[in-house]
Amino acid sequence: MITTQSAFRAAVLDPTSPPPTGLRNPDGAQATKRFDVYRNNVAVSLTDALEAAFPVVAKLVGTDFFRAMAGVYLRAHPPKSPVLMFYGDDMPDFLAGFAPAQSVPYLPDIAHLELALRHSYHAADATPIAPDALARIAPDTLPNVTFTFAPSVHLIASRYPLQSIWLANTTGGKIGEVAQPCLVTRPEFDPTVDALTPQQAAVCRALIDAEPLGQALRHGGSGFDLGPLLGLLLSRNALISLKT
Amino acid sequence: MFDAVTNPLPHRPGVGYKAQHFNAIMDDAGPVGWLEVHAENYMGLGGRPLAQLRHLSEKFPMSVHGVGLSIGGEGRLDADHLARLKTLCDWLQPASFSEHLAWSTHDSAFLNDLLPLPYTAATVTRVADHIDEVQTTLGRQMLLENPSSYLAFAESDMTETDFLAQIAARTGCGLLLDVNNVFVSAVNLGYSPQGYIDAYPLDHVGEIHLGGHDEDEDETGAPLLIDSHGREVVDPVWSLLDYTLAHSGPKPLLIEWDTDVPEWAVLLEEVKRADAALNSIAAVFA
Numbered sequence: 237m238i239t240t241q242s243a244f245r246a247a248v249l250d251p252t253s254p255p256p257t258g259l260r261n262p263d264g265a266q267a268t269k270r271f272d273v274y275r276n277n278v279a280v281s282l283t284d285a286l287e288a289a290f291p292v293v294a295k296l297v298g299t300d301f302f303r304a305m306a307g308v309y310l311r312a313h314p315p316k317s318p319v320l321m322f323y324g325d326d327m328p329d330f331l332a333g334f335a336p337a338q339s340v341p342y343l344p345d346i347a348h349l350e351l352a353l354r355h356s357y358h359a360a361d362a363t364p365i366a367p368d369a370l371a372r373i374a375p376d377t378l379p380n381v382t383f384t385f386a387p388s389v390h391l392i393a394s395r396y397p398l399q400s401i402w403l404a405n406t407t408g409g410k411i412g413e414v415a416q417p418c419l420v421t422r423p424e425f426d427p428t429v430d431a432l433t434p435q436q437a438a439v440c441r442a443l444i445d446a447e448p449l450g451q452a453l454r455h456g457g458s459g460f461d462l463g464p465l466l467g468l469l470l471s472r473n474a475l476i477s478l479k480t
Numbered sequence: 481m482f483d484a485v486t487n488p489l490p491h492r493p494g495v496g497y498k499a500q501h502f503n504a505i506m507d508d509a510g511p512v513g514w515l516e517v518h519a520e521n522y523m524g525l526g527g528r529p530l531a532q533l534r535h536l537s538e539k540f541p542m543s544v545h546g547v548g549l550s551i552g553g554e555g556r557l558d559a560d561h562l563a564r565l566k567t568l569c570d571w572l573q574p575a576s577f578s579e580h581l582a583w584s585t586h587d588s589a590f591l592n593d594l595l596p597l598p599y600t601a602a603t604v605t606r607v608a609d610h611i612d613e614v615q616t617t618l619g620r621q622m623l624l625e626n627p628s629s630y631l632a633f634a635e636s637d638m639t640e641t642d643f644l645a646q647i648a649a650r651t652g653c654g655l656l657l658d659v660n661n662v663f664v665s666a667v668n669l670g671y672s673p674q675g676y677i678d679a680y681p682l683d684h685v686g687e688i689h690l691g692g693h694d695e696d697e698d699e700t701g702a703p704l705l706i707d708s709h710g711r712e713v714v715d716p717v718w719s720l721l722d723y724t725l726a727h728s729g730p731k732p733l734l735i736e737w738d739t740d741v742p743e744w745a746v747l748l749e750e751v752k753r754a755d756a757a758l759n760s761i762a763a764v765f766a
Contacts, residue, residue, distance in 0.1 A: 237634045240584040241595075242585060242639075248591060259631045260633065261698060262632070264669070270630045273630045318550075318584065319548075321520075358529065359526055361526035382614070425528040
């Protein structure tokens, strides 16, 4: 009697199915509770991984709700890789389509932000440009400047006051009322979340996409002041090279 | 005794490294002579995990312990994952690389557990082929760890110790003997743990693991031990370690504590006990 790994895998992920045949207790009877050890290990370890990966999502919906939801997620989206530090890439889309979670409309954006924080934490190291690098560029060539961003930088678009929701559920604070796209950077080892205005986010997105500075500024609308965004990018070690 | 394993880890206690213990270990690691890390936790591209690993490796011999290669899988090894292991080993240059006699990936789903396989001529060939591929790709000898078993396969027609001996003979790999796993499997499947050690190919052992387990029962009331790595090593497992060391001589000896990780002082007490076991056997083999 052969117990295939297809049958084992299917039964491990489906608690309503009987254990595969060919698995034995020491007395020779078909194993049932002993098979449940593997079921439990798989479900609990992946649920724990998701809870560790999305702590603010879990806080917003409550631990019991989150762990039940994780049970649905891990069966629909089992990890495709043994590198679990990046498990959960499908979570924002899953949350957007998960009917019981629709009462918290900004959950997918929070999940995006938490994914970005993890990717940022594990991103490659990079040396930032000098703070005065732009000052050494001839003024007439400034509009042609393009930047390379550190691999730890992520920009999360959002219609919700995302940074204040995230802060209120981590370090504390009041939830704001205006849209807050979030910039994730990693000045050294710990990722940081800064709020941008929608105009700053539009310019920042253009710069990340390597549009020249002069062209990128147009995404900010008339009267856009580059100073605060540029100061933030420099102070967060977000820029690693520039060229004219 | 002929030493079939070229494992340069020192014959001293080591610990499974946890990031929360970084400062304590760098400050004063006590009798800890080497560290083991789970390979998959260091497969990012940069940041603090790799920076800490670099610092640790400047001070301690390192062991890279994979938990996701699925060497016992029916399908082919994940080439991307094997490449990541090679990148990590080429960069860190660990003293040792080890993996498990288990599977975890099937049809591209990674199940994050060390799942069991039957012991037959066919699975010997499959596992040996996978180990050949690992050793060729990494350019180094690997150690293969015995699993914790909760159930048996009707189709198995050889013992685990015969299976491991055949694998070591065919591939030239070394073995990682997890004494807690031996105890857990022996209780769960109803055989003698000392008998397992008597039948085990000790010449191939490059490293020994010790960890804690939980106690449960199956539906018939028979004992069912769970390999949880979440508490102290129990006395019968320490006794089985002494029995093993009396036959094998001193070996690199690792304390594993992976869930409900305690503060460093608690882990250090386990390390001291491992150190004492090694010291008493070193005197006999001196």
